[in-house]
Amino acid sequence: MYRKHPTWELPQKTDAVMIEINTKGTDERKMVINMGPQHPSTHGVLRLAVTLDGEVVTDVECHIGYLHRCFEKYAEKMDNFPAVIPYTDRIDYVSAMNQEHGFVIAAERLLEIEVPERVEYIRVIVAEMQRIASHLLAIGTFGLDLGAFSPFLYLFTEREKILDIFERTSGARLLYNYMAIGGLMREPHPEFKSETAAFVKQFRPKIQELQDLLSYNSIFVKRTAHIGVLPAKVALNYASSGPVLRGSGVKWDLRKDDPYSIYDRFEFDIPVGSGEMGTLGDCWDRYIVRVLEMEESCKIIEQALDAMPDEGDVLQNVPKRVRTKPGELYARTESPRGELGYYLIADKGNSPFRVKARAPSFVNLSVLPVISKGSLLSDLVAILGSIDIVLGEVDR
């Protein structure tokens, strides 16, 4: 029994119209299934057209663009350079500090602005904290994709602590708009140093807890080892970067190989995948690289906290009005997802003439169809989770 709507007439015939589908040239054994953009584990609005033979994936086609926000065009239309910074936050909303860091470094090099020592230290600390927060989310949602619900919430508790520190420092929890060209928007809050040190101290045992709870869990290993193997050569050919590349055993980290900011002053390792549980370059390797990187970030934060000068104005070199000189450059930094590059062109006006963001998620995603062929549908979810994309960054 259906109630009629009082004002409009519903069509009387409710039978759906049969559509003739041309099946010529398609394999009848195979089924094309639409995964996303509203699928729970595509990490946002990614749409995958998956061709399946039974449960075996024979082809994957990524359809992107559902979150395209014209970052590059907006950046050109801004009045000046600093006005672009809030937009960089929104490229990768999970690691906004790293995005800002990449952009201000590019802009400072282009505009030839010196940055005070203290500012560099604070930037490195917040960038590494953000890296930990971002990896916590990546690892947590990866576990969630495989059905492990509780580790996700444990890790979110830790991420929450980082966001609390950021909130007290910058006033925002997700999109900070904290770094300025030549400095920072404001002084960090008075307890910044002690709170960060306390966080690192209590966070280290949690990494060990995560290793016990998830990394070496036999079901977890069964679901990730030998799955989605990405050989180093393929990773390099597809220009992958970040944990995706390092998971395949390539030791490439811009913090060491092309040091920016003050990263050359710190001692830390670059964890790479070793094929400990399965094949080199499988999902487990990509996962464990992220876990180990959190420990390395802790090391950097501790060293930076020790060496950080207590006195100094973070705003002293921030120009009142940014004046540009014509020029262009490409500056790259290591975001939690890989090589984040900003290609800037400035002409006579005060705003950038062109901003191109090289988003690591976008590049890393291109490897998905290659490594997911022949795996099962459940593995596809695991592979996608191990690549760790943020759709804001894929689409920009």
Added chain:
Amino acid sequence: MITESILLLLLFALIPLIIILIYALFAIWGERKVAGFIQDRLGPMRVGGWHGWAQSFADLLKLIQKEDIIPANADRFLFRLAPFIMFAASYAAFAVLPFSSSFIGSNLDIGVFFLLAITSLLSISVIMGGWASNNKWSLFGAMRSAAQMVSYEVPTIMSVLSVIVVAGSLNLMTVTEMQSGNDTLGFLPNWLILQNPFLIIAFVIFFISILAEAHRVPFDLPESESELVAGFQTEYSGMRWAMFMLAEYADMLLLSLLGAVLFFGGWNSPFGDFMAGPAWGFFWFMLKGLLLVFVMMWIRWTLPRYRVDQLMYLCWSILIPLSFLNFVLIALWEMIF
């Protein structure tokens, strides 16, 4: 006279229904509380005052108000029928469970057989719902569920059979009665799990298999939300979805209670004559069943999920040979001692 007996039958039929309904509402709340405590948070705290005890009632009210959506190309008859068959199957199986020494819905001589046969209807309703939804995700969930439930019925039945070999009866009341008393080692109860070392293995196999039968983690593939959206329930909403949910929780309790009867002495008190009697029997029976349900919840919030081929491997290559071997060993033990 006839009307009186019909009324009596209805009354007897209603009691399990009321138990299931009350249990399901509180089990959903309890599961969220268990999840909360395992995950370092509080769970529902608002509705109803004390620790959000009325949360499930609020959810139920919400679900009743929902619009009833049936997809345009769905098979409307089967789509509507599936949730009811699922609930009817798990509800009907409660008829042969001895809730206490003086209450059993139907004292069937082939009680275990009836229970196992009627719960097999569950997989039919899952396939029905998945197929009728006319959705690829639902179909996937249904197919996985069919394969899983049919496969895991074999180790379940084998481990149940091992108990039957020891007990010598298919009547669940008889199986329970023979576990009365506290003679094992002088003070332990006469529960079957304490009678025979191989029955402990049988219980482990039984418990793993009922996790798969009830679609619980780590075998929740038919509704694995991160892969199949919601599996066979994808297109269901409102009360129909609630029926599936209810049936799922009823199924959990049913299988746990079966485990309590077969291995833990059913309504027998663990202290011999102390705290025994029909009312206490009901208490002990539910307590044992709910403890097993709690373990299921505990596992759910701890482990990740198996993949479909690993699930089948576990069943056909490990559990089934092991359960057959165990069956033979139990029979030998019974012959010798």
